[in-house]
Amino acid sequence: MKNTDTRAAGIPPLPDAVLELRDAAVAVGGRRLWGGVNLTVRPGEFVAVLGPNGVGKSTMIKVLLGTLPAAAGQVRVLGARPGGAGDQIGYLPQRRNFDGSLRIRGVDIVRLGLDGDRWGVPLPFASRLSPRHRAAETRVREVVELVGASSYADRPIGECSGGEQQRLLIAQALVRRPRLLLLDEPLDSLDLPNQAGVAALIHRICRHEDVAVVMVAHDVNPILSYLDRVVYIVAGGAASGPAEEVITSETLTRLYGTPVEVLKAADGRLVVVGGPEAPALHSDRHHSDHGHAHAAAAASPRGFGS
Amino acid sequence: MNPQFSWNLVTDVQWLWSVPSVLNAYRAGVVVAVLAGVVGWFMVLRRQTFAGHSIAVTGFPGAAAAVYTGLSATLGYFGFCIGAALVIAYYTRGSGSGDTAGERAHSSALIAVVQAFALALGALFLQLYGGFLNSTSDFLFGNFLGITSADVVVLVAVAAVVLVVMAVIGRRLLFVSIDPAVAAARGVPVRAVNALFLVLLGATVAEVSQFTGALLVFALLVMPAATAQVFTARPALGLAIGVVIGVLSTWIGLAWAFFGNQGTGFTITTLAFGCYVLALAIRAVRTRLRTPAAASGALEGVS
Ligand SMILES: Nc1ncnc2c1ncn2[C@@H]1O[C@H](COP(=O)(O)OP(=O)(O)OP(=O)(O)O)[C@@H](O)[C@H]1O
Ligand SMILES: [Mg+2]
Numbered sequence: 243m244k245n246t247d248t249r250a251a252g253i254p255p256l257p258d259a260v261l262e263l264r265d266a267a268v269a270v271g272g273r274r275l276w277g278g279v280n281l282t283v284r285p286g287e288f289v290a291v292l293g294p295n296g297v298g299k300s301t302m303i304k305v306l307l308g309t310l311p312a313a314a315g316q317v318r319v320l321g322a323r324p325g326g327a328g329d330q331i332g333y334l335p336q337r338r339n340f341d342g343s344l345r346i347r348g349v350d351i352v353r354l355g356l357d358g359d360r361w362g363v364p365l366p367f368a369s370r371l372s373p374r375h376r377a378a379e380t381r382v383r384e385v386v387e388l389v390g391a392s393s394y395a396d397r398p399i400g401e402c403s404g405g406e407q408q409r410l411l412i413a414q415a416l417v418r419r420p421r422l423l424l425l426d427e428p429l430d431s432l433d434l435p436n437q438a439g440v441a442a443l444i445h446r447i448c449r450h451e452d453v454a455v456v457m458v459a460h461d462v463n464p465i466l467s468y469l470d471r472v473v474y475i476v477a478g479g480a481a482s483g484p485a486e487e488v489i490t491s492e493t494l495t496r497l498y499g500t501p502v503e504v505l506k507a508a509d510g511r512l513v514v515v516g517g518p519e520a521p522a523l524h525s526d527r528h529h530s531d532h533g534h535a536h537a538a539a540a541a542s543p544r545g546f547g548s
Numbered sequence: 549m550n551p552q553f554s555w556n557l558v559t560d561v562q563w564l565w566s567v568p569s570v571l572n573a574y575r576a577g578v579v580v581a582v583l584a585g586v587v588g589w590f591m592v593l594r595r596q597t598f599a600g601h602s603i604a605v606t607g608f609p610g611a612a613a614a615v616y617t618g619l620s621a622t623l624g625y626f627g628f629c630i631g632a633a634l635v636i637a638y639y640t641r642g643s644g645s646g647d648t649a650g651e652r653a654h655s656s657a658l659i660a661v662v663q664a665f666a667l668a669l670g671a672l673f674l675q676l677y678g679g680f681l682n683s684t685s686d687f688l689f690g691n692f693l694g695i696t697s698a699d700v701v702v703l704v705a706v707a708a709v710v711l712v713v714m715a716v717i718g719r720r721l722l723f724v725s726i727d728p729a730v731a732a733a734r735g736v737p738v739r740a741v742n743a744l745f746l747v748l749l750g751a752t753v754a755e756v757s758q759f760t761g762a763l764l765v766f767a768l769l770v771m772p773a774a775t776a777q778v779f780t781a782r783p784a785l786g787l788a789i790g791v792v793i794g795v796l797s798t799w800i801g802l803a804w805a806f807f808g809n810q811g812t813g814f815t816i817t818t819l820a821f822g823c824y825v826l827a828l829a830i831r832a833v834r835t836r837l838r839t840p841a842a843a844s845g846a847l848e849g850v851s
Contacts, residue, residue: 307733328735335729345777345786346593346726358723359734363715364784398781414730 259318260285260422260454261306266315268298268305275301277314279480281473285421286452288445288468290459290485293475299458300336302475303424306456307333320421329359332415336426336458340407344400348391348410351399352382355414381417389413389443404431409440416447423448425457429464437464444468462489463511489514553807560803570806573692575700577798580759583707584768585776585791586714587752590745592773594725598656599636599746600769602663603753606632608762609670611687616677621687622702625754632662633750637743689813690761692802703755710748721745722783764813768794771820778827793823 259282267277275298283289291299304310305317308325320327332355356378357364364375386395389409394402399410408431415423425444429437445468448455459465462472466485473482474489476497481488489512494502503515554560565571591600610628611621639658674684686694714721723731724741732738756765776790801816808815 309732325735328733331733333730333733335733340726344593344726345781346783347781350722350781350783351726354719354723354727355730358719358727358731359736360719361716363718414727 258284260287260320261456262316262318264316266305266317267313268301268310269313270298270301270310274313276475276478276480279315279473279475279482281471281482283422283454283456283471285454286449287470288448288455288457288465290457290462290465290469290472291475292459292462292472292489293480294477297475297477299475300426302473303333303426303456303458306424307331329418330421332418332420332423332453334411334415334423334425334428337404337408337411337430339404339431340399340402342400345398346400348395348397348399348402348406349382349386351410352386352395352414352417353378355417356382385413385417386410388416388447390439405433405436408432412440412444419451421453423453423455423457425455427458427460430460434464441465441468466510466512553803560807564803564806568697569693569695570802572695572697572700573802573812574799576695576703576759577692577802578795579700579703579707580756581768581772581794581798582791583710583752584756584765585772585794586711586787587749588769588773588794589776589787589790590714590721590725591749592770592777593722594745596746596749597766597770599633599640599659600749600753601766602636602659602666603629603632603750604757604762604765604769605663606666607754607757608687609666609673611757611762612670612673612677616673622699622758625757626706626751628666629754629757630747630750632666633746633753634743635662637746640742686761688761688763689811690759690764692759692805692812695759699758703758706751706755710751713744713748717741717744759812760816761813764817767813767817767820768798771817771824772797775820775824775827778824778831793820797823 261281261283263279263281265277266279268275279302281289291302293299301310305312306319306324308319308323308328312324317324319325320330383392386392389412391406391409391413394406395410395413399407402410408428412425412428415425423444428444429440432440441464444455444457445465447453448468457465462469462485469485471482472485472488473480474494474497479497481493481497487493489504491502491504494504494514501516505513505515507513565574588600591597607625607629610624610626610631612624614621614624614627636659670687674687685691720731720736720741723734724736724738725745728738753765753769756768760767772790772794773786775793776786776788779789780786797816797819801812801819804810804815804819805812
């Protein structure tokens with residue numbers, strides 16, 4: 243814990259930073275996943291975490307949540323060490339679709355995000371008697387409305403589609419008015435129109451309510467126009483900065499250590515070609531002699547069929 | 549005593565309650581049904597029915613061993629059931645933030661091994677005891693006339709403790725059961741809550757076993773809760789429905805057993821099973837009636 247305290251290292255923390263990583267590294271089970279990550283996120287900023295499968299993106303979110311310690315470097319979240327300000331963080335884990343037979347309503351799931359960590363049981367009819375309970379119910383309805391889930395929030399969540407569940411879970415992450423949102427692949431399991439819709443929703447919340455957003459993404463394109471910064475992680479290294487500086491042929495070639503080419507499609511979408519461990523599935527219409535399109539920043543493989 | 553069932557229900561109930569052993573059975577039944585309704589609802593939600601069943605099966609050698617060594621069967625039930633719960637909690641503690649399919653597969657194999665060995669042990673103790681077929685059937689299928697006033701006091705005390713703990717951890721338990729990763733991020737001690745629930749489940753199973761026998765605990769532990777979850781997805785309402793179904797099945801089942809000269813295991817289980825089948829039928833009819841409306845609602849949700 244000592245090395246996560248900036249003061250111990252003599253570097254003053256930035257006063258308004260929501261999130262600060264300096265030369266951070268992480269290890270799971272004794273194996274070092276990544277290191278040398280530097281990142282500062284301020285209120286209202288939208289940051290994407292990119293990288294190939296298994297490189298440790300979800301692990302980075304766990305470090306920020308404080309459920310896993312950093313192996314080196316300094317990490318500060320909301321002016322405290324990770325885990326110290328958990329009630330001001332909205333978290334959406336990598337999903338995890340709910341079982342079709344789970345008999346709990348969407349609003350109950352959202353409500354758990356508000357007060358699920360309290361002791362006791364919610365008393366029936368309490369909402370009619372106590373103003374605090376009434377305020378809680380109003381807040382749940384409000385946030386369900388905000389994500390556009392009102393029409394299915396009262397159905398059992400197991401009966402909602404993957405996209406509907408995802409919206410309800412975003413509502414759950416938002417319900418406490420967090421100052422920081424940590425979203426692990428929130429666009430996963432959504433079709434293209436819904437990806438665009440949810441990305442726009444998160445961007446709106448980020449700007450209007452001054453919430454800092456760190457989003458792990460499999461495909462950068464749906465959020466490309468909203469991003470203030472990206473962190474691109476590969477095994478053994480990382481780069482962070484504005485998207486147009488990081489997702490370039492030069493930077494990615496340097497990171498991967500093999501030739502990588504970033505192509506820009508006519509519609510502005512980015513396609514990364516020639517990554518070292520690209521599975522055959524990810525080849526697409528931009529397929530070239532260099533090899534296969536890499537998944538991390540390419541259009542999502544699900545997008546090709548549609 | 550050769551009671552005759554009459555259609556005057558008041559005299560029937562008066563008659564039943566005038567027999568001390570039957571009155572004790574009614575008292576025990578209501579305590580056990582309320583407890584099983586609440587704990588069973590969470591067990592069904594958490595998909596831990598297999599664990600619950602195994603705990604129940606270990607109650608059988610527990611009771612047999614206690615009787616063989618001259619202790620009370622009650623002690624055997626509680627000791628072995630809570631012990632089994634602790635073993636399962638230890639071996640399924642997992643990563644803390646999620647119960648993956650892999651972890652579940654591993655734990656279900658372990659639980660099955662425990663279960664098989666427990667049945668074998670129970671058979672052994674009963675053989676050592678002298679192989680009284682009567683007590684075998686009591687342990688496995690229940691005997692409501694065997695419940696004494698002292699047993700009822702123990703049942704009430706344990707149920708009160710379990711229900712108080714459930715009331716204290718209720719909201720956190722629901723959070724951990726549905727959404728362990730987010731609960732862990734919010735600082736809820738997921739592993740501790742999971743382990744505590746298994747211990748509460750162990751105590752509950754021990755109580756229910758004494759009433760229904762080890763093999764029929766699900767009549768009160770699963771069926772009312774499963775029925776409630778067919779009817780509603782609201783937690784509070786579901787818990788209430790489960791408790792009501794459990795209490796009614798028990799009370800009517802006891803009367804049926806007494807007047808009809810049947811085993812309580814059979815009557816209570818049959819009533820609870822009937823409720824479940826009825827609930828499924830009602831839901832099938834409701835969804836058929838509602839399907840067009842539901843489909844149009846789903847379309848609106850997309851836009
Ligand atoms: N509890 C654990 N014990 C050991 N290794 C782990 C554990 N959790 C994750 N790992 C390993 O750490 C690495 C990074 O995992 P992580 O889930 O962070 O990847 P990711 O970048 O989020 O990948 P994806 O894009 O597939 O979600 C993987 O190689 C994984 O196998
Ligand atoms: Mg991940």
